[in-house]
Amino acid sequence: MEIFSLLGDGFAVALTPTNLFLAVVGCFLGTLMGALPGLGPANGVAILIPIAFSLGLDPTGSLILLVSVYYGAMYGGRISSILLNIPGDEPAMMTCLDGYPMAQQGKAGEALSLSGVASFVGAFVATCGLVLLAPQLVKIALLFGPAEYFVLFTVAFATLGGISSTNQAKSAFAAALGLGIAMIGSDSQTGSQRFTFDHVHLYDGIDFLIAIVGLFALSEVFIFLEHHRSNQGVAPKAAKVGRIMPDFGMIKKCIPSMARGTGLGFFSGVLPGAGASLGSFLAYSLEKQAVDRDGSSFGKGDPRGVAAPEAGNNAASGGALVPMLALGVPGSGTTAVLLAVLLQLNITPGPLLFTKNPDIVWGLIAALFLANFILLAMNIPLVGIFTRVLMVPTRILMPIVAMISFVGIYSITGSAFDVMLMVGFGIAGWLLRKLDVSLVPVILGILLGNQMEVNLRRAMTISDGDWFILVGSPLAIVLWMIAIAGFVLPMLMGRRMKKRMESMRDTEEFVGD
Amino acid sequence: MSDRVFGGFGLALAIFYIWAASTIEDSFMVDVVGPRAFPYIVGSIVALCSIYFIIRPDDEPDWPHVHAFAEIVFAAVVMFAYCLALPEFGFVFSTTFATAYLTWRLGTAPLWSLVSGVGTSVGIYVVFHLILGLALAEGPLGF
Numbered sequence: 204m205e206i207f208s209l210l211g212d213g214f215a216v217a218l219t220p221t222n223l224f225l226a227v228v229g230c231f232l233g234t235l236m237g238a239l240p241g242l243g244p245a246n247g248v249a250i251l252i253p254i255a256f257s258l259g260l261d262p263t264g265s266l267i268l269l270v271s272v273y274y275g276a277m278y279g280g281r282i283s284s285i286l287l288n289i290p291g292d293e294p295a296m297m298t299c300l301d302g303y304p305m306a307q308q309g310k311a312g313e314a315l316s317l318s319g320v321a322s323f324v325g326a327f328v329a330t331c332g333l334v335l336l337a338p339q340l341v342k343i344a345l346l347f348g349p350a351e352y353f354v355l356f357t358v359a360f361a362t363l364g365g366i367s368s369t370n371q372a373k374s375a376f377a378a379a380l381g382l383g384i385a386m387i388g389s390d391s392q393t394g395s396q397r398f399t400f401d402h403v404h405l406y407d408g409i410d411f412l413i414a415i416v417g418l419f420a421l422s423e424v425f426i427f428l429e430h431h432r433s434n435q436g437v438a439p440k441a442a443k444v445g446r447i448m449p450d451f452g453m454i455k456k457c458i459p460s461m462a463r464g465t466g467l468g469f470f471s472g473v474l475p476g477a478g479a480s481l482g483s484f485l486a487y488s489l490e491k492q493a494v495d496r497d498g499s500s501f502g503k504g505d506p507r508g509v510a511a512p513e514a515g516n517n518a519a520s521g522g523a524l525v526p527m528l529a530l531g532v533p534g535s536g537t538t539a540v541l542l543a544v545l546l547q548l549n550i551t552p553g554p555l556l557f558t559k560n561p562d563i564v565w566g567l568i569a570a571l572f573l574a575n576f577i578l579l580a581m582n583i584p585l586v587g588i589f590t591r592v593l594m595v596p597t598r599i600l601m602p603i604v605a606m607i608s609f610v611g612i613y614s615i616t617g618s619a620f621d622v623m624l625m626v627g628f629g630i631a632g633w634l635l636r637k638l639d640v641s642l643v644p645v646i647l648g649i650l651l652g653n654q655m656e657v658n659l660r661r662a663m664t665i666s667d668g669d670w671f672i673l674v675g676s677p678l679a680i681v682l683w684m685i686a687i688a689g690f691v692l693p694m695l696m697g698r699r700m701k702k703r704m705e706s707m708r709d710t711e712e713f714v715g716d
Numbered sequence: 717m718s719d720r721v722f723g724g725f726g727l728a729l730a731i732f733y734i735w736a737a738s739t740i741e742d743s744f745m746v747d748v749v750g751p752r753a754f755p756y757i758v759g760s761i762v763a764l765c766s767i768y769f770i771i772r773p774d775d776e777p778d779w780p781h782v783h784a785f786a787e788i789v790f791a792a793v794v795m796f797a798y799c800l801a802l803p804e805f806g807f808v809f810s811t812t813f814a815t816a817y818l819t820w821r822l823g824t825a826p827l828w829s830l831v832s833g834v835g836t837s838v839g840i841y842v843v844f845h846l847i848l849g850l851a852l853a854e855g856p857l858g859f
Contacts, residue, residue, distance in 0.1 A: 610844055
C-alpha cells in the first residue's frame with residue numbers, strides 16, 4: 204500500500220524530538236485556548252501564527268505546532284461547556300446541553316472523560332478519512348484548469364455563508380470586501396500599482412496576518428469590553444470535577460452514538476460551508492431522534508448527548524482539512540486560518556502539494572495522529588490543570604490576549620503602522636459583527652483574492668478574452684451548479700435552520716468555527 | 717436603519733473603489749483582461765449588496781448604550797496611542813500602561829490593574845523576548 208509507506212515517512216518526520224516537543228506544546232496551548240470562553244480555535248491559531256513565524260521554526264515544525272493547537276482547541280472547547288455551561292468555542296455549544304446537567308449531578312469527571320474519548324474517536328476516524336479521501340480528491344483536482352479553479356473559488360465563497368445564514372447579501376458583501384482588500388498592492392501579473400495611492404506601506408499589499416489577528420482576536424476584545432458590564436457579578440461557579448477516570452460501562456453504551464456522530468461530523472466537515480458547528484448540531488439532533496424520541500433523557504444529562512456532538516465536532520474538524528489540503532479551498536473560519544499558515548510558509552495547498560511536497564503533507568497528517576494521542580492523554584488524566592485555568596478571571600486574561608496579538612504582529616512587521624492597521628481591523632471587525640456580517644468570508648477573500656484573480660486572468664489568456672470559457676467544461680458547469688445551489692438554498696431554509704440552532708442555545712455570538 | 721446607513725456607506729465605498737480602479741495605470745506588460753477588470757467586478761458586487769441593504773434592511777442590531785460605546789472608543793484610542801508609544805517609550809513601559817488600562821476598564825481595582833499590567837508586560841518580555849528571542853519594540857532604555 205502506497206499510503207502506508209507515505210504515512211510511515213510522515214511519522215519519521217513527526218517523531219523527531221523537536222517536532223514531538225512542538226506537538227506537545229501545541230496540544231497544551233490549544234486545549235487551553237479552546238477551554239477559555241471567547242478564544243476559539245480560529246483566534247488561537249491566528250494569534251500564534253506570527254509568533255511561530257518569528258521564532259524561525261522550519262515549515263514542518265510550525266505546521267505541527269499549529270495543527271496541534273487546532274486539534275487541541277477542538278478538544279478543549281468541551282471543558283467549559285461541561286463545567287461552566289459556557290461553550291469554549293462555537294462547535295462546543297451542543298455539548299452544554301447534556302454536559303452541564305451531568306456536571307450538576309456530580310458527574311463532571313465522567314462527562315469530561317467520556318467527551319475526551321468521544322473527541323478522540325471522532326478526530327481519529329476523521330484523520331483516517333482524511334488519509335483515504337484527500338488523495339482521491341487530488342486526482343480530481345488535477346483535472347482542474349484555471350477556469351475550473353476560478354469557479355471553485357466562487358463555490359467556496361457562495362457556500363461559506365453556510366446553511367444557517369439568514370442574509371446572503373451580507374455574506375456576499377463580506378467576501379467582496381475581502382477580495383477588494385486583497386487587490387491592494389502591486390498587481391502580480393503586470394506590476395501595476397493598485398489602490399496604493401502612492402503610500403509606501405501599501406506597495407506590498409496588506410499582510411493577511413494583520414487582518415486575521417485584527418478581525419478575529421482584537422474584535423473579540425472589543426466584544427468583551429462591550430459586554431463586561433452585563434456579565435459582572437455572575438462569576439461562573441465551576442462544578443466539582445469529581446472522579447476523572449472513565450466509566451467503561453458508560454463508554455461502551457455510547458459507542459453507537461460516537462459512531463453516528465463521527466460519520467455525520469466528518470461528512471459535514473468535508474462539505475463546503477458546513478463546518479464543525481453544523482457537525483455537532485446535526486450529530487446531537489439526529490442522536491436525539493435516534494435514541495430518545497420522546498425527549499425523556501436528552502437535555503437532562505444523558506451521556507449519549509455528550510458523546511455524539513463531541514465526536515461530531517472533532518470529526519468535522521478533521522474532515523474540514525480534506526478540501527483545505529487537497530483543493531486549497533477552506534470551508535470554515537478555522538481552516539481559513541490554517542490556510543493562512545500555509546501561505547505564510549510559502550506553501551500553496553492543493554493537488555500540487557501532494558505531488559511536490561509529500562513530506563510536508565504526510566508529516567502533517569502523521570502529526571495529526573500524534574496530536575490525537577497526546578490530547579487523549581492530556582485530556583483525561585490531566586484535565587484538572589485546564590479546569591484550574593478557567594478560574595483566571597477574563598478581565599485579566601483578555602488584556603493579555605490583546606497584548607500577545609500586538610507582540611505577534613509587531614515582531615513580524617516591526618512597524619507601528621501595521622500594528623495600527625491591526626487595531627483598525629479590530630474596530631471594523633467589531634462593527635461588522637454588530638451588523639451581523641460574518642468575518643470568515645472577509646478573511647477568505649483576503650487570502651484567496653489574488654489566486655482567484657490570477658486564475659481568471661489565466662483562463663482569459665487561454666481563451667483569448669472569451670468569457671464563455673468559465674462555463675466551457677462539464678466540470679465547470681457542475682461547479683457553477685453547486686455554487687448557485689449553495690448560495691440560494693440558505694435563502695430558502697436559512698431562517699428555519701438558524702431558529703432551530705438558536706432555540707438550543709442562548710449564549711453570545713462567536714467568530715467562525 | 718443601521719443597515720441603511722451601512723448600505724449607504726458600502727455604496728460610497730464601492731463608488732470610490734471603482735473610481736480608484738479606473739485610475740490604475742497600465743504598465744509595460746499587458747494581458748487580455750488587464751489589472752482593472754477584477755476590481756470592477758468586486759466593486760460591483762459591493763455596490764449591489766449595499767443597494768440590497770438599503771432596500772431590505774435587517775432588524776436593528778442591539779447597539780451598546782452610550783457608556784459601553786464610549787468604553788470601546790476609549791479602548792480603541794488607547795490602542796492607537798499604544799502603537800504610537802511603542803517606538804518612543806519601548807515595549808515594557810507602553811505595555812504596562814495599555815494592559816493596566818484595559819484590565820481596569822474590565823472591572824479590576826486600579827491598583828491591582830497596575831500590578832497586572834506590570835506582570836503581563838514583564839511576563840511577555842521575559843517569555844517572548846528573553847526566552848524565545850522575538851524582536852520587541854525598543855525604547856530609550858533598550859526595553
